[in-house]
Amino acid sequence: MRALHTGTTVTVYQAYSPAIGGPAARDGRFPDTWRRERMTWVKPSFLWMMYRSGWGAKQDQETVLAVEIDRAGLEWALRNAVLSHYTSTLHADRPAWRRALRQAPARVQWDPERDLALRPLPYRSLQLGLAGEAAARYADAWIVSLRDVTPLAHRVRELVRAGDTAAAAGLLPPETPLSLPAGTLDRLAPG
Numbered sequence: 561m562r563a564l565h566t567g568t569t570v571t572v573y574q575a576y577s578p579a580i581g582g583p584a585a586r587d588g589r590f591p592d593t594w595r596r597e598r599m600t601w602v603k604p605s606f607l608w609m610m611y612r613s614g615w616g617a618k619q620d621q622e623t624v625l626a627v628e629i630d631r632a633g634l635e636w637a638l639r640n641a642v643l644s645h646y647t648s649t650l651h652a653d654r655p656a657w658r659r660a661l662r663q664a665p666a667r668v669q670w671d672p673e674r675d676l677a678l679r680p681l682p683y684r685s686l687q688l689g690l691a692g693e694a695a696a697r698y699a700d701a702w703i704v705s706l707r708d709v710t711p712l713a714h715r716v717r718e719l720v721r722a723g724d725t726a727a728a729a730g731l732l733p734p735e736t737p738l739s740l741p742a743g744t745l746d747r748l749a750p751g
Contacts, residue, residue: 561686561745563604564733569628569704571733572602572688573609575616581623585708590699599667600695602627605685606709606733607674615717616710626709626733633702637694638744641666644689650747665694670750676720676728684750 564571576584583591603609606626613621642657642664643650651657661667667689672680690698712731719728 561604561738561740562735563738564606564626564735565631565738568631570604570631570634570738571626571628572604572634573606573624573626573709574600574602575609575613575618575621575624577620578623581625581708581710584625584706585623588706589703594699596695596699598695599689599691600698601687601689602629602698603685603687604738605673605735607676607678608671608685608687610713610716611674611678613713616713622710623708624710624713626707628704628706629698629702630704633697634688635740635744636697637666637688637690638668638740638748640664640694641668641688641748643667643748644669650749665692666690668748676716676725686748 575581580591580594584594603612609624610616613624616622616624642660644661644667646654646657651660669687669689670684671687673683673685675681716728716731719725719731
């Protein structure tokens, strides 16, 4: 798992409509209109978020947020997560996996990482879905800071379109392997 991180925090990305993203960045927390009952997906990969949000141009994803969260919170979510898909080498059977998925406050899926042209790379990037208790902890306890990185997304896209991939790459957040406690991802390995 790669991410922008410090010893105590990890940065994840989300994209929202300006009605949610603007107040969140301004106030450092999600506004009351942010729906806690809905699963919220966070992505530690900036380029995967660019792929998902179309560089912050897709409808209702025009504001890209960098959400710096408490590392202990991320570790809690991963310890309490279930893979979003059934894997016979990790799950006893499909019914047991479905029960675990329904009860888990977090889920993990692995999608191909993206390059600057948003093409898939041969390795995967973690996506973390938070619901129920995990979503509440995320919104109320784990957030250290929220920043609007939409201008960065647009600048990187402009440089890529102009063919200046070296300059674009120089603006990317430095995502490096995240050291996690032993065994944290064992049950969540991509299948």
